[in-house]
Amino acid sequence: MEFEEAKEVLNAIQHAGFEAYFVGGSVRDTILNLKIHDVDIATSAYPSEVKRIFKKTVDTGIEHGTVTVLDHGRAYEITTFRTESTYQDFRRPDHVEFVRSLKDDLKRRDLTINALAMKPDGEVIDHFEGLRDLKEGMIRAVGVAEERFHEDALRMMRAVRFASQLDFIIEKKTLNAIHHNAHLLSNVAVERIHVEWVKLLLGKNPQAGLKDFMATELYHYCPLFSDKKQVFNKLMNLNSSQLTEEEAAWTLLCYLSNLASSGVKELLRAWKSSNSLISNVIVATELVTLIRQQKMDSWTYYRSGLHCLRIANEVAVILGFGINEDILEQKYAALPIKDKHELQVDGGLLINRLKMKPGPQLGVILERLEHQVVNGELDNQQDLLLTAASAWVK
Ligand SMILES: Nc1ccn([C@@H]2O[C@H](COP(=O)(O)OP(=O)(O)OP(=O)(O)O)[C@@H](O)[C@H]2O)c(=O)n1
Numbered sequence: 478m479e480f481e482e483a484k485e486v487l488n489a490i491q492h493a494g495f496e497a498y499f500v501g502g503s504v505r506d507t508i509l510n511l512k513i514h515d516v517d518i519a520t521s522a523y524p525s526e527v528k529r530i531f532k533k534t535v536d537t538g539i540e541h542g543t544v545t546v547l548d549h550g551r552a553y554e555i556t557t558f559r560t561e562s563t564y565q566d567f568r569r570p571d572h573v574e575f576v577r578s579l580k581d582d583l584k585r586r587d588l589t590i591n592a593l594a595m596k597p598d599g600e601v602i603d604h605f606e607g608l609r610d611l612k613e614g615m616i617r618a619v620g621v622a623e624e625r626f627h628e629d630a631l632r633m634m635r636a637v638r639f640a641s642q643l644d645f646i647i648e649k650k651t652l653n654a655i656h657h658n659a660h661l662l663s664n665v666a667v668e669r670i671h672v673e674w675v676k677l678l679l680g681k682n683p684q685a686g687l688k689d690f691m692a693t694e695l696y697h698y699c700p701l702f703s704d705k706k707q708v709f710n711k712l713m714n715l716n717s718s719q720l721t722e723e724e725a726a727w728t729l730l731c732y733l734s735n736l737a738s739s740g741v742k743e744l745l746r747a748w749k750s751s752n753s754l755i756s757n758v759i760v761a762t763e764l765v766t767l768i769r770q771q772k773m774d775s776w777t778y779y780r781s782g783l784h785c786l787r788i789a790n791e792v793a794v795i796l797g798f799g800i801n802e803d804i805l806e807q808k809y810a811a812l813p814i815k816d817k818h819e820l821q822v823d824g825g826l827l828i829n830r831l832k833m834k835p836g837p838q839l840g841v842i843l844e845r846l847e848h849q850v851v852n853g854e855l856d857n858q859q860d861l862l863l864t865a866a867s868a869w870v871k
Pocket residue numbers: 500501502503517564565585586587588591592629631632635
């Protein structure tokens with residue numbers, strides 16, 4: 478386990494005479510028995526001191542106190558204890574103030590469940606009753622919630638995200654503070670909000686996260702979400718099994734919003750999504766309707782591709798009209814060709830053998846061949862395809 482190896486890193490810092498602890502999400506997730514992804518370390522050593530202890534380091538965020546240590550092929554982020562919120566946009570490193578006390582460092586973290594530290598021997602340091610909140614399933618800001626949210630407004634989205642991801646309840650004062658400060662979210666980079674929003678949708682209890690997201694009016698300050706109250710209500714009422722990936726989450730949202738492809742594009746662009754995500758969600762959203770209408774023919778399977786078919790069907794299953802997964806896979810596997818390049822003729826061949834001229838007619842004929850092969854009307858054999866094409870040319 479990553480923790481075991483990371484202990485050596487902690488020990489090395491301690492041997493050099495400094496304090497060092499595991500902090501943040503890895504401590505929370507270990508206590509919750511969840512899989513941990515990255516291990517963050519907080520230390521009283523300044524970055525220059527950390528760099529003296531280890532052979533291989535990278536200055537990944539030296540201005541906010543972070544040095545990455547490379548050890549046995551792994552990377553560990555080691556951050557000097559700090560006070561004022563440096564969790565904000567790292568383009569604003571002007572707030573950093575290093576301190577030598579762990580408590581001061583933990584005091585400026587967002588939520589009590591994220592303000593725990595752990596020693597290499599597993600002892601947990603808990604200044605803000607994070608262990609109690611973990612046990613009770615509570616999301617609570619550290620200290621005065623308003624202050625924490627002013628330091629970094631993204632924390633409000635993190636709170637609703639954790640409510641969904643961990644299936645926890647947001648404590649009343651924290652929830653009120655989010656409601657009161659929701660407008661501050663407008664100052665946060667969309668990319669950062671995006672990460673939290675997706676984690677909320679993919680969480681264990683998205684209905685709970687959405688309920689808080691709406692009740693606190695955070696959604697008003699998210700791109701193009703102001704008019705989506707009804708859609709979120711629909712989402713909340715779905716007895717959904719857990720969504721497995723971001724594209725499925727957006728597809729569900731776009732389908733429930735009745736968005737045509739231009740609307741999907743506009744929404745996802747506003748959320749700064751990648752072009753590949755946008756095009757997959759456009760295809761998958763249309764597919765959901767076709768699945769509902771039972772209009773799934775071979776051509777639809779072919780042009781959608783297996784990836785989008787799976788996404789659309791995941792959504793259709795949640796909506797109660799999905800296709801049996803095995804049947805979906807079988808139908809796709811049974812397609813005579815999966816890609817245009819598998820067609821036994823191409824433009825060059827038509828020009829050479831049928832003396833066709835390059836131009837739009839060639840494209841039309843190739844497309845017709847492709848359709849017929851996919852639909853099983855014509856075998857994908859070169860001589861058959863050439864015969865069919867030559868008949869169409871005449
Ligand atoms: N806006 C933020 C972001 C992070 N943190 C602190 O920095 C730690 C690490 O942050 P990050 O890795 O972004 O999130 P995790 O809490 O580790 O959650 P995840 O498991 O999703 O990575 C958090 O636990 C929390 O203590 C914070 O106080 N405020």
